[in-house]
Amino acid sequence: NIMEADAIATPTGFYLTISADGEEYRTIVKRIKNRTINLQKINDANNISRQLSSGAISLDDALTNLKSIADGPPCQYRHPFIYGGISSAFFAALFGGGLFEFFAALFAGLAAAVISKYFEGLHSYKFFSSLISGALIAFIAVAAKTISGIGNYNQIIVGSIMPLLPGLAMTNAIRDTIRGDLISGIARAAEALLIASSLAAGVGSVIYVAYSFGFWGI
Template sequence: MNKNNKIIHIAAEAGRIILQNGGETYRVEETMIKICYAFNVRQVNAIVIPTGIMISITDEKGEILSLIKRIHNRTINLEKISQVNSLSRAIAQSSLSLDYIENRLNTIDNMTSYNNKILILAASFVAGFFTLLFGGSIQDFFVALIIGAVIKIISCFLNRLNINEFFINSLGGAASALIALISVHLNIGQSKDKIIIGSIMLLVPGLVITNAIRDTIAGDLVSGVSRATEAFFIAIAIAIGTGIVIKFWFHFTGGIIQ
């Protein structure tokens, strides 16, 4: 692989890591362009959408190289984004070798996240404290702790099976509503609505909505609209799961909820 081929592959790989871990479209484009210009590429053009990267470079001889990367899976890992941003700044400020950058990107890409036990514990407390934030009682707090753990366990298990995100969010919403209704019915919890609202905050696509707004403001209309559509369908999935459970509960209990 010649130098220009390696440059474009490294730039695209850096962009992929950022995009795949929740980064904004403009950040991906800026990082790839910054890396290419650091190695004296004459011209760079990059187009990024939430599910793909397209980058083209022109070398000193006027030859054009293009590369397309398809993004299949996306998650949220802000630490990886921060590491790639730090690396891109270091590339611009000092002369790092292509081999070093490639190895560093591989290291960042293979960074291990928190294990499932910590994620489940964190999700449990997030749901509990959101419930308190929305005015729930201490009893509601402890119910939300259980719901948060259940939602995260379901999410981790189904993600291993590569289940569709729409189904995962629907099931998470259904689990939160069912446990909340049962807890109030058994006088364990006090406010079903606050428990449900606090618990489903784990599923609310806050980062997706934020990125949709930022991309739209930055002029990346395709990315902005697609991210907004994604957030809209996640909200629908949560509403469907929660609504179905509440509907069936009303049906089988005769519309009486303690």
């Protein structure tokens, strides 16, 4: 039987301390290297926690169920690239774009989704994938504007980067900070700001080159 148990979870690590007699404590630390957002696993783990608290299942059953959740296949979405492109296109329309901006953002969103998925498979840092995705989006937007001579590249860029912005991470950061989990809140906020900054840096670098050299006449 466990008399005391305390746990601290942050985006970069998990710390657990337990004691069976209240005098001798054991602590385990686990480093979190790769993070994803899988709401289905969170829901399943919460259900197991509630069942264990109510006595519906034993501790061994709970551990077995948790292991099956952890070892289960990752959540797979059908046609994720198409979702990224469609959301980018409608964001461009939402910000006042026309048909040209709609289809240009559709293509830019598809390309950014492919790049993000590629870097995710390489287990690369989120900073690099966001930086390159932002630069690619800006390049496609400016090139489309220059080649066609119509449209507004700003609306294409804004619409295409919207699905890449860390809105959920920033929301969780604010929630954790308000709740008093300052370490987790600050870590999540720093991650969200880093991703947003890398996107802005990628977009800004391409636009700066275009303005400086006048290659695309924007």
